[in-house]
Amino acid sequence: MSEKNYLTTDYTLRSWLLTTDHKRIAILYFASLIFFFFIGGAAATAIRIELATPQADLVSSDIYNRLFTMHGIIMVWFFLIPSIPNTLGNFMVPLMIGARDLAFPRLNLMSWYIFMLGGCTALFAILAGGIDTGWTFYTPFSSLYSNSYVIVAAAGVFIAGFSSILTGLNFIVTIHRLRAPGLTWYRLPLFLWSLYATSVILVLATPVLAITLLLMATERFFGVGIFDPRIGGDPLLFQHLFWFYSHPAVYIMILPGMGVINELISCFSRKPVFGYKFVAWASLAIAGVGFLVWGHHMFVSGQSLIASLVFSFTSFIVAVPSAIKVFNWTATLHKGSLRFDAPMLYALAFIGLFTIGGLTGLFLACLAFDVHATDTYFVVAHFHYIMVGGMVTAYFGGLHYWWPKITGRLYSEYWARTAAILIFFGFNLTFFPQFILGAEGMPRRYHVYPPEFQVWNVLSSGGAVILAVAYLMPLVYLGYSAFFGARAPANPWNAPGLEWQTSSPPPEENFATQPVVTREPYQYNEAFEAEPQNA
Amino acid sequence: MPEPPVFASQYVSIPHRDHSAELGMWVFIATEILLFGGLILAYFVYRHAFPQAFAEGSQHTDILIGTINTAVLLTSSFLVAWAVEIFSAATAKIVTWLLVGAACLGLAFIALKGIEYRKEYHEHLIPGIDFQLARPLANGVQLFFVFYLIATAIHAVHMLIGICLLLTLAIISRRAPTTRHHTALHSAALYWHFVDVVWIFLFALIYLPGRAAS
Numbered sequence: 001m002s003e004k005n006y007l008t009t010d011y012t013l014r015s016w017l018l019t020t021d022h023k024r025i026a027i028l029y030f031a032s033l034i035f036f037f038f039i040g041g042a043a044a045t046a047i048r049i050e051l052a053t054p055q056a057d058l059v060s061s062d063i064y065n066r067l068f069t070m071h072g073i074i075m076v077w078f079f080l081i082p083s084i085p086n087t088l089g090n091f092m093v094p095l096m097i098g099a100r101d102l103a104f105p106r107l108n109l110m111s112w113y114i115f116m117l118g119g120c121t122a123l124f125a126i127l128a129g130g131i132d133t134g135w136t137f138y139t140p141f142s143s144l145y146s147n148s149y150v151i152v153a154a155a156g157v158f159i160a161g162f163s164s165i166l167t168g169l170n171f172i173v174t175i176h177r178l179r180a181p182g183l184t185w186y187r188l189p190l191f192l193w194s195l196y197a198t199s200v201i202l203v204l205a206t207p208v209l210a211i212t213l214l215l216m217a218t219e220r221f222f223g224v225g226i227f228d229p230r231i232g233g234d235p236l237l238f239q240h241l242f243w244f245y246s247h248p249a250v251y252i253m254i255l256p257g258m259g260v261i262n263e264l265i266s267c268f269s270r271k272p273v274f275g276y277k278f279v280a281w282a283s284l285a286i287a288g289v290g291f292l293v294w295g296h297h298m299f300v301s302g303q304s305l306i307a308s309l310v311f312s313f314t315s316f317i318v319a320v321p322s323a324i325k326v327f328n329w330t331a332t333l334h335k336g337s338l339r340f341d342a343p344m345l346y347a348l349a350f351i352g353l354f355t356i357g358g359l360t361g362l363f364l365a366c367l368a369f370d371v372h373a374t375d376t377y378f379v380v381a382h383f384h385y386i387m388v389g390g391m392v393t394a395y396f397g398g399l400h401y402w403w404p405k406i407t408g409r410l411y412s413e414y415w416a417r418t419a420a421i422l423i424f425f426g427f428n429l430t431f432f433p434q435f436i437l438g439a440e441g442m443p444r445r446y447h448v449y450p451p452e453f454q455v456w457n458v459l460s461s462g463g464a465v466i467l468a469v470a471y472l473m474p475l476v477y478l479g480y481s482a483f484f485g486a487r488a489p490a491n492p493w494n495a496p497g498l499e500w501q502t503s504s505p506p507p508e509e510n511f512a513t514q515p516v517v518t519r520e521p522y523q524y525n526e527a528f529e530a531e532p533q534n535a
Numbered sequence: 536m537p538e539p540p541v542f543a544s545q546y547v548s549i550p551h552r553d554h555s556a557e558l559g560m561w562v563f564i565a566t567e568i569l570l571f572g573g574l575i576l577a578y579f580v581y582r583h584a585f586p587q588a589f590a591e592g593s594q595h596t597d598i599l600i601g602t603i604n605t606a607v608l609l610t611s612s613f614l615v616a617w618a619v620e621i622f623s624a625a626t627a628k629i630v631t632w633l634l635v636g637a638a639c640l641g642l643a644f645i646a647l648k649g650i651e652y653r654k655e656y657h658e659h660l661i662p663g664i665d666f667q668l669a670r671p672l673a674n675g676v677q678l679f680f681v682f683y684l685i686a687t688a689i690h691a692v693h694m695l696i697g698i699c700l701l702l703t704l705a706i707i708s709r710r711a712p713t714t715r716h717h718t719a720l721h722s723a724a725l726y727w728h729f730v731d732v733v734w735i736f737l738f739a740l741i742y743l744p745g746r747a748a749s
Binding site: 094099100101102103104105107165168169170172173176177178203204205206207208210211212214215218221222223224225226231232233234237241244509 | 543544545546551554555558559562563565566567569570571572573574576577580581584585588662663664674675677678681685689
């Protein structure tokens with residue numbers, strides 16, 4: 001390998017910190033996100049250790065509040081939201097559309113610095129003593145009563161929001177303007193449709209969170225009672241504004257995962273994705289309808305019954321495009337030549353776990369059931385099936401799929417499959433018992449519980465140990481692969497996407513010559529399979 | 536040493552780059568609309584809950600300064616639009632002066648806003664710092680002033696950013712203006728007009744309630 005690739009053009013630290021190459025910025029994000037993932041994971045570990053017994057033996061109730069708040073804030077804003085878009089998306093968007101870079105490379109670098117500033121601010125809030133409001137910052141507790149670092153933590157989230165907005169903006173303009181000749185919208189890989197939909201949400205929802213946190217922090221700092229009922233403010237208004245962002249944010253956290261799954265399922269079934277246009281528009285439908293469902297977080301808040309009924313209805317509607325995707329993935333598998341490489345194992349795990357998470361979401365969209373399940377472990381289990389079972393699994397799947405492209409190295413297939421299977425079992429053992437706990441009435445956010453809940457909690461904590469080990473494993477074998485793995489060919493999976501037509505790792509300018517697209521995506525047909533690969 | 540390319544390598548042509556930059560600014564404005572939109576929504580919720588208090592709060596504001604400021608800002612936007620329209624190498628000097636003029640009007644706006652804040656401070660109308668109003672509607676009036684202050688403060692921050700943009704462009708376009716500067720100016724102008732439009736909304740929401748009836 002004498003040719004220079006994006007990793008070997010320059011080895012200095014300065015060349016990394018001042019790079020405008022989307023591939024290097026993706027690596028910067030990747031390293032930062034691993035860091036935040038393990039901080040958030042450490043908090044989760046402490047929570048699960050505490051909950052192994054009914055008594056409070058590890059932490060006090062106050063520390064416990066700070067632990068789950070830290071877990072939530074770090075995982076939502078400093079891992080899940082930037083996870084796939086800012087690492088795999090940043091790396092792959094220009095490669096998949098045949099461009100040399102994103103539309104605004106310097107803005108891309110700036111968004112990483114803003115993200116790090118936000119992350120350091122949030123870390124400072126944690127190190128200074130933490131925050132005990134829960135990740136939702138509900139008023140009036142956050143604005144009047146909480147005796148913790150609310151403003152600092154909110155400032156961290158506020159700052160990181162601008163990074164999200166700039167990334168979304170960059171993706172939207174890039175996908176609109178920088179597609180290779182011949183790459184029409186309906187020839188785009190579905191990963192890009194879902195990143196486009198995600199970007200629309202990032203751009204339109206994040207500013208509402210910014211203004212909401214600003215109002216909350218103003219109330220706390222000046223004591224002016226914007227959400228304080230004593231002087232006429234309305235705490236419910238905070239919840240409406242917060243969830244207007246935070247429900248669409250759930251789709252920010254799942255749409256990119258769904259996008260990755262399209263690539264994996266079609267590649268390892270050797271078939272085009274079934275119903276391409278439906279899957280493509282389902283992403284935009286989820287993004288659009290996702291803006292109209294936020295009230296389902298507030299069924300027991302005292303909002304009007306009419307509002308609850310409407311939000312219940314729209315919540316059922318938003319499940320339709322998600323179901324379309326699941327059915328279409330299943331139809332893609334049908335009569336495919338399946339290969340069970342590690343990325344495919346993650347993809348199959350995603351379909352199963354996302355289906356469970358999605359269907360329990362329908363339970364919660366029912367007013368009558370939700371009244372019972374609100375603030376129980378049923379809700380905790382539901383959103384972890386989506387966020388962790390869905391998004392994190394898809395993230396790992398995508399990471400393994402594109403790893404040879406990103407690093408130019410192959411990883412140990414044996415260990416990768418072992419980790420994928422362990423993650424699947426560890427995850428289910430951790431979170432399925434929580435459905436049962438929730439159905440039996442165990443509330444969330446308590447560090448003690450009646451002894452009859454212990455058996456399920458022990459199972460859950462045991463599963464968490466397996467999950468923790470399984471999440472650490474890729475750090476070892478992928479870390480080993482990055483430095484000592486066998487060299488990867490340009491197209492190890494024989495996939496037709498543009499990203500596979502350049503060398504692994506790609507040169508700094510991505511493509512030696514401007515690629516021209518002449519066919520539909522996912523052409524895993526006989527003609528394609530007969531073509532010489534890795535020529 | 537080879538000449539640096541006139542446009543970055545991810546673009547195929549200068550118009551390609553310029554249209555992308557413009558699209559970027561429109562997307563950014565979409566974000567901004569939602570930022571102010573959330574604030575204005577909260578304002579409407581409380582105005583709906585306390586219509587009389589908001590009318591009374593509005594009467595404590597200085598509509599004269601508010602109106603002058605509206606005129607100042609509209610004139611400033613006009614100068615920027617003019618600069619975009621006539622931009623060329625031949626008119627570099629006029630463009631520079633138009634942009635400096637627009638930035639000065641922006642500064643005048645901020646100064647007038649400062650005078651207004653000072654006046655309200657002396658009338659004890661700044662919630663959280665000094666708010667005294669012995670009226671049955673005091674709570675609602677306080678909420679009105681909270682929104683008034685937050686909205687105008689965020690707007691003023693946008694103004695300051697815009698003024699910096701205009702002054703930077705004024706300096707750049709003095710020397711050898713190119714199409715690249717035209718694009719930058721066009722995008723900055725979009726932003727400046729957007730800040731102007733936000734003010735039109737804020738003007739109606741802040742200064743007009745309760746005045747039509749009296």
